[in-house]
Amino acid sequence: MSEDRTVEILKNAILLEKRGNAFYHKVAEQASGKAVKAFFEMMADEEIKHVKILADQYKAYQENQQFNPGDYSEKHGEEMASKVITTEFRKEISAADYEAAAISAAMSMEQNAIKLYDDRASEADDPNEKALYKWLAEWEAQHLHFLSEIDKELREEIWHDNSFWPF
Secondary structure (H helix, E strand, O other), X not given: OOHHHHHHHHXXXXXXXXXXXXXXXXXXXXXXXXXXXXXXXXXXXXXXXXXXXXXXXXXXXXHHOOOOOOOOOOOOOHHHHHHHOOHHHHXXXXXXXXXXXXXXXXXXXXXXXXXXXXXXXXXXXXXXXXXXXXXXXXHHHHHHHHHHXXXXXXXXXXXXHOOOOOO
């Protein structure tokens, strides 16, 4: 892949993560409940970690035309999510229309990130670049997974509350 394409992907990835951070931060600011606020702050913090990793790789690529090896052993947020997505969180989010709508928007953002990272991981020749994008895609897939679970719970609750069940 050409240098221009590599740089373009890195810039797009950094921008995607910064937008995710801004979005999650704004939702956290406007959250009505403490647990919901903590969840969106956690998501914003994770996006900042990704920005830093990508920015470091961008700098390395600009200097050496290659990616640095990375430590991609950090888990993809499962433990953190289980600490934040509590019973209190579920109660707060079901009562908050804005935050519930933000879950849906966040799912779309995560899907876009997964596609970008998966596509680049499959195209990359540099093993360090491939490892980076594979790790990021897995991380974003974990985000999408727990956002999807929250969305499913919210949808079922709405269906139940409004007697949408056909039986």
